[in-house]
Structures are given as structure tokens and as C-alpha cells.
Amino acid sequence: MTVFLVIIVLALLAVTGWQMSKIFQLSKGPGAESAEIANDNDNRQQAKLMLWFMIFLYVGMAYSFWHWSKLYLPQAASEHGNEVDTLMFISIGLIMVVQVITQALLHWFAYKYQGKKGNRALFFADNDKLEFIWTIIPVITLAGLIIYGLFTWSDIMNISEDDDPIVIEIYAKQFSWQARYAGEDNTLGEANVRFIEGVNTVGLNVNDTYADDDKITTELHLPVGKQVLFKFRSQDVLHSAYFPHFRAQMNVVPGMVTQFAFTPDVTTAEMRDSEYMVDKVKTINEIRKENSKALMAEGEAPLDSYEFDYFLLCNKICGDAHYNMQMKIVVESEEEYNQWLSEQDEFATVMESQE
Ligand SMILES: [Cu+2]
Numbered sequence: 001m002t003v004f005l006v007i008i009v010l011a012l013l014a015v016t017g018w019q020m021s022k023i024f025q026l027s028k029g030p031g032a033e034s035a036e037i038a039n040d041n042d043n044r045q046q047a048k049l050m051l052w053f054m055i056f057l058y059v060g061m062a063y064s065f066w067h068w069s070k071l072y073l074p075q076a077a078s079e080h081g082n083e084v085d086t087l088m089f090i091s092i093g094l095i096m097v098v099q100v101i102t103q104a105l106l107h108w109f110a111y112k113y114q115g116k117k118g119n120r121a122l123f124f125a126d127n128d129k130l131e132f133i134w135t136i137i138p139v140i141t142l143a144g145l146i147i148y149g150l151f152t153w154s155d156i157m158n159i160s161e162d163d164d165p166i167v168i169e170i171y172a173k174q175f176s177w178q179a180r181y182a183g184e185d186n187t188l189g190e191a192n193v194r195f196i197e198g199v200n201t202v203g204l205n206v207n208d209t210y211a212d213d214d215k216i217t218t219e220l221h222l223p224v225g226k227q228v229l230f231k232f233r234s235q236d237v238l239h240s241a242y243f244p245h246f247r248a249q250m251n252v253v254p255g256m257v258t259q260f261a262f263t264p265d266v267t268t269a270e271m272r273d274s275e276y277m278v279d280k281v282k283t284i285n286e287i288r289k290e291n292s293k294a295l296m297a298e299g300e301a302p303l304d305s306y307e308f309d310y311f312l313l314c315n316k317i318c319g320d321a322h323y324n325m326q327m328k329i330v331v332e333s334e335e336e337y338n339q340w341l342s343e344q345d346e347f348a349t350v351m352e353s354q355e
Contacts, residue, residue, distance in 0.1 A: 184213050281307065
């Protein structure tokens with residue numbers, strides 16, 4: 001707080017000094033060469049700065065691409081994820097091309113047509129043809145992008161019942177995730193926060209027979225190549241289910257069910273073997289090894305070595321332990337998935353064990 005106050009006082013002092021220097025300037029009276037009016041020298045300097053600024057922008061852009069591109073997400077692990085990535089790539093590509101050209105024109109013209117004593121600007125009222133061109137090109141481009149985006153969106157969001165998706169509920173609360181599998185009947189039992197009691201942590205209606213074979217887990221297992229319909233429910237506040245590797249995100253809203261479907265098409269094992277992930281995991285483990293040395297020197301336990309897993313994150317700042325909202329996702333073959341699911345307890349069994 002003290003530091004903050006000191007900064008404010010210093011800033012106010014600087015402003016006072018600047019204002020006083022302006023008053024002194026003005027009190028000198030109107031001279032032949034007033035500092036307020038730009039002369040040819042000033043204009044030349046500003047024009048050069050324009051060119052330098054253009055170079056700064058391009059170098060900064062190239063550096064950012066080079067330096068940060070290692071933080072890109074790996075290949076998409078869902079069918080629609082590739083469509084989303086293509087849409088993103090085309091949008092960024094277009095913006096980049098337009099941006100590079102217009103920045104160059106803007107800065108070059110500012111340099112070329114710098115102010116010179118005696119030069120007068122040309123009076124130019126309008127040009128219908130020019131205005132038509134610079135209106136119609138962005139209109140066509142934007143319309144194309146939006147229509148392409150809409151088609152991609154409807155492909156992703158329109159879930160056909162004919163595809164017989166696996167139904168899984170994702171349940172959010174401060175500060176954890178749970179998954180509920182619909183069981184043999186592939187129908188989720190009725191649920192409401194009012195039913196929450198004891199081991200019935202996600203509030204299933206014990207009188208609804210559909211709920212009996214539901215399975216509640218703290219890990220999300222998905223079979224590769226099968227469409228999964230997620231139904232999201234929140235117990236308390238607004239959360240957001242974010243599946244970065246599958247390019248999917250959906251708000252989780254208390255009092256309503258939101259939904260989203262995707263088909264995972266890369267298993268956890270395949271992703272671990274990908275060149276990108278092998279490199280990334282190696283880098284992370286090198287950093288961990290370095291940090292472990294420091295920890296061990298202080299007599300603390302070393303860090304575990306890292307292994308890649310898909311995860312579900314919360315993407316809404318939903319409270320003080322928001323960062324804890326992470327659930328492991330395992331994409332595996334259908335046999336492995338069925339095996340894992342058969343080992344999970346049914347809701348009816350869990351309820352019996354309570355009594
Ligand atoms: Cu949250």
C-alpha cells in the first residue's frame with residue numbers, strides 16, 4: 001500500500017513539473033519559432049520514427065511467433081477439433097496478410113508525405129469507386145468467414161440422436177468435477193441439488209429407476225472414435241468446462257443443463273507418443289529435475305516426473321480454489337473403456353453401502 005501511495009505521489013509530482021514547464025514556455029510570449037508548432041526538423045524526425053515503429057512492429061510480430069509458438073496446443077484430439085483449427089488458421093492467416101500490408105502502407109505514407117514548409121495538402125472530396133472497393137472487399141471476406149464459421153458451428157452443435165451417442169453428465173461444484181455415466185440404459189436418472197444428502201453427492205432422485213445404474217466417477221474415461229454427448233450441471237456457481245485438447249468448451253450454469261458433443265479420435269497413448277508431446281514432456285521433466293535439485297538441497301522431496309494426460313479444466317474464475325478444478329481424462333480403446341466402466345460402482349450399490 002505504501003509503495004502504491006509513493007508511486008501516486010511521484011506521478012503527481014511529475015505531472016506538476018510538466019505543467020509548470022508548459023506555463024514557463026507560454027509566459028515567454030509568442031516567439032518566431034514556437035515550440036508548439038512543428039517545423040521541418042520535427043516532421044523529419046517524426047517521419048523517421050514512423051519507419052522505425054513499423055520495423056519494431058514486424059520484428060515484434062516475428063519474435064512473438066517464434067518465441068511463443070512452442071506453447072501452441074498439440075494437434076486436436078477430436079473430430080471437430082480439426083475443423084475448429086482450420087477455421088482459426090484461415091482467420092489468423094487472412095488477418096495477418098491484411099495487417100502486414102496495411103501497416104506497411106500506413107507507415108510508409110506517413111514517411112513519404114511528411115510535412116514540409118510550403119507544401120499544401122491536396123483537397124480530395126471523395127471517390128465513389130475507391131469507397132466501393134474498400135467496402136465490398138471486406139464485406140465479401142467477412143461474409144465468407146462468418147458463413148464458413150456458421151457451417152462449422154452447426155456441424156459441431158447439431159447432435160443427431162441417430163448417432164446413438166454415449167451420454168455422460170459432467171457435474172461441477174466448488175472446486176471439483178465429477179462425471180456421471182448413464183449405465184446400461186444410457187439414460188441419466190433425474191437429478192436435482194435438493195436431493196443431495198450423504199453419499200448422494202450429485203443429488204440423484206433415489207426413486208427414479210433410471211438413476212440406479214448410473215455411475216459417478218472422479219475420472220473421465222472415453223472410448224476412442226465414439227461420439228459422446230456431455231450434459232453439464234453445476235451445484236453452485238457458474239463454471240466453464242474447458243477441454244483444450246478436444247477444442248471444446250461449454251458454460252456450466254446452475255439451474256439448467258447445457259450440452260455439447262464431440263468424438264475423441266486420438267487416444268491418450270497415441271498423444272503421449274506424438275513427436276510434439278515427447279518433446280514437451282522431455283522439456284518439462286528437465287525443468288522439474290532442475291527444480292528438484294533446489295528442493296532437495298533444502299531437504300524437501302523431489303518433484304515427480306511428469307507424464308501427459310488429457311484434462312478438463314474450469315475456465316471461469318469461480319472462487320478462491322478455482323485452480324483446483326481439474327479432472328483427468330483418459331481416451332482409450334472401447335475394450336479398455338468397458339473394462340474400466342465395469343469396475344465402477346452403480347449408484348444403487350453406493351446408496352446401499354450407506355445404510
Ligand atoms: Cu469452476
